[in-house]
Amino acid sequence: MNLPLGFLVELDRHTRVVDGGRALLGGFPTRLLRLTPRARRLLVGRTLPVRDAAGALLADRLLDTGMAHPVVDSLPAPPDPRYTVVVPVRDRPRQLDRLLRSVGTDTPVIVVDDASRHPAAVAAVVARHGARLVALNANVGPAGARNAGLRLVTTPYVVFADSDIVLDPDTVPTLLRHFADPRVAMAVPRITGLSSATTTWIERYENARSSLDLGAHPASVRPGTPVSWASSACVLAKADALAEGFDEGMRVGEDVDLCWRLIAAGRRVRYEPAVRASHEHRVRVKDWLLRKAVYGTGAQPLARRHPEYIAPAVFAPWSAVFAAALLVQRRWSMPAAGAVLGVVTVRIAHKLHGTRHPYRLAARLTVNGALGTLAQTSALLTRHWWPLTAVGCTASRRLRRVTAVAALADIALEYRRDQATLDPLRYGVARRLDDLAYGAGVWLSALKGRSTAALRPRVIR
Template sequence: MIYRIREGVSIRENEQGGFLLSSRPLRTVRLNPSLLALVRRMASEGASPASEAEAKALEALAKKGFVEKDLPAEREAATYPSVSVVIPVKDRAGELRNCLQSLVRLKYPEDRLEVIVVDDGSSDGTPGVAREFGALLVTSGGVGRGPAAARNTGAGFASGEILAFIDSDCTASPEWLTELIGAFEDEQVSAVGGWVDGLHSASPLDRYEAVMSSLNLGGRERSGDAGEDTFYLPSCNLLVRRSAFASLGGFRQELRVGEDVDLTWRMRDAGGRIVYLPRGRVWHEHRSRLKAFMKRRFEYGTSEGMLQNLHPLRQKKMVFPPVLALIVGLLASGIVLLNGLPLAAAVALLLSDAALAHRRIARQGIPLSYGEVLLARGRAAASLAYYAGYHLLRYYLLPLSLMIALFPSLGIPAAAVFLWVGGVDYHVRRPKLLVPFFFFYYLLEQLAYGGGVLWGCIRQGSFASYRMRISPAVV
């Protein structure tokens, strides 16, 4: 295992020793002399732990987000675990052919790999395609029972130590399994997910989906174990230990959306760890027609009420540090009232807050300039404004639109929030499409998803999905 310093993290040293500094968000960790020497090696070429103590220290830094791990992609064939690839499918003969063709090219020992196709009552040539490629073909036991039931059926026929779930409208890279399988060397890991990309790029909507789909979890490694956050892994690129899957009874078969969220949350509740790695690429055939795109976002939204009832402790959370919240509030007031006084007050408060933070940091002997601290506090305020604005758009855009119709003066601040939040996502995700197209799809997505959340809550008879746990913790 090779550890490297994560992008955005730097080494700082003074006469007392060394620190690792993360700029987004601003965090530091003090290093003792031996760990500082190890970190210096990591900065240039990566480092492998030479002892159990070093391994524990590096793992602790990885969990805190200061370093990242490079899992070995190449290893002895005899050391690979056996894998069963499970593909649920109904009436997708063409897509299944593409999927199975990609699996033929997998760089994985053939004697440790089996492919299982679960037919959910197809009326086209899907079964023949599965037989043509030599996959084990089983039936789901009905017609249209849904992907969750089909995956469970496939898992029942699997012999592999690891179950690798991929959807029939996906194709896998040759390195799909080899780039992800190493994460299971940690015995606590129950499930691993990889990068999901868009299969097509011809239309603007294809290019929007490639970076904005909820199946794409971004470019940073993440993990989750015990806790109440909402981190999960999507099932179109999901590897799980068969033993952990069986102990939980697999997917909840009654769920047609959100079944992957529910499964990975239950794995975490049972003491397992789930890991996302931005590699092990799978290409997904996203819905490229506007109606299908909005319908799918609406369906995703409907799952929130059901998932909240199944997992009542997993509420949305947002930290509102008092000073930063006041800065954001003053900025918002200045925009709503079109008044420069609150804006000036926000700037003054940010400057003084950064000065106090710089003084506290200097007392700890951490070599940071006032400018670096000011920039970090400014980013923290901007981040808080983004997340607050995103939550407003995601869940309250429909009632907000009604309020704007009744009170047109609200249109200017609402437009400012929309442009700010959408602009941040455009900058971070970097979609390959023009800004007007991005904002058009972005607006439709928020409307469709928010409508789905509302409808799902009405059906569940509970509006717990709209609750948010607010923390005033100071950062």
């Protein structure tokens, strides 16, 4: 399945053009891609228009490695852009009414009532908007409800939208353009907070750092990258690419599972933040904490289905040694950590042999790797492993010190990045509660599944 002529990609913001255009450095994981003289001529600045088979091959490679992304505004709409909206719902008639108003009456909509406690209220909203109602006798969960709607879809594309979503008018038309790439099976927008007249401090935190918001930059959704999964709160997919759809044995994490199955099958999933869908975040502390914990309970089912993807942290051997040296906090820790970084820099420089300034590039990559290692180690201490950390802190002054540094540094760095409309104190409290609730869910799922697979970091070579 080749990219069509006229397809346009642009280099990712982190992809560096080195050696006067003779090579590209970037992607996830970071790699050096040396360009032949012919390949160099295909690039126009930081863009690559597909004009022939060679351009299609290079653009495809750049998309696969995460070194470039489609320029969505330049892509054509598919020949048959028809789509059906499938909405799984259980009660929530007010939210459902708001969503259906945003969809309009020109688009076919299937509302699957997942055994509501008050089905008449849901049916009245569906009838008012002229949608099709499928009423289930037993509650099967979001995965089963979506599949029940998917089986009735006759259009080439399907939009899954949760009842607490509001669709912008340009969201679906823009996402449809991604299907100019024949390998794309699914595309998702950025999920942002729904504006409200009054906001709680938890809502302001969620607006800055929702679990559903995957950031401001386009990405290929792939395990092991900054955007490793996509939420099914709002998603556009090729109907015939979904096969049997969502795994009905999963009450949570079913969207992650579907993404990873599609990717394993050689398909692409695109994240497009140029368009958005608004989500009604939970605003009460109890409801919010429960939802975070529920997200965590998806870890063990995912570990059983995708053991190669679910690790809470992924280290190279050198980064594991680097982190361990700093954690023990001995006199030799800093020299040992520095020596590790020095050796890694030399090894990377050898791999960059033939480029200009290989040691300068290698030093930059090593520093980025070290910062990533520190971030992952911090997340292990304060998020995934916090029950062990809490026990350890009762006996170890060193562990208390490193945990305090990790927790405070994380708050400071993320607060600046998120640009939250919330004071640092309440942001910090919410950040730590977020991690505690999610981590509790992960441990609960591990205990229930009698497995530590979702808690074990992975070391790769």
